[in-house]
Amino acid sequence: MFRVMIRGTFDGLGDTGRAAVLAAGGIAFTEAGTFTHDQSVSAFTFRCQVPAGPDDGEDEAARGAVAALDAHGHPYRILHVAVTDMRHVKIRRKGRQASG
Numbered sequence: 001m002f003r004v005m006i007r008g009t010f011d012g013l014g015d016t017g018r019a020a021v022l023a024a025g026g027i028a029f030t031e032a033g034t035f036t037h038d039q040s041v042s043a044f045t046f047r048c049q050v051p052a053g054p055d056d057g058e059d060e061a062a063r064g065a066v067a068a069l070d071a072h073g074h075p076y077r078i079l080h081v082a083v084t085d086m087r088h089v090k091i092r093r094k095g096r097q098a099s100g
Contacts, residue, residue, distance in 0.1 A: 002061035011075040
């Protein structure tokens, strides 16, 4: 599983698009993606979760996230893309001491 964050700006977002972005707001990583945005709804962060195949890398994850962003149908400009491969993230549990 990959988690992808895309920072960007909207390019000519109309009233209908603005309402759709507000409805798709949130901070969760979902396959459809969620938006956080500035007060004027001109800059955004898009959070998306992309399934990972055994041979998939960051490039495939980024393409999947951009496809999810495109599915929302809003004109945009990408400023930055950050990909986290969750297969490599180690989780430390509270209350458990490291052995060593």
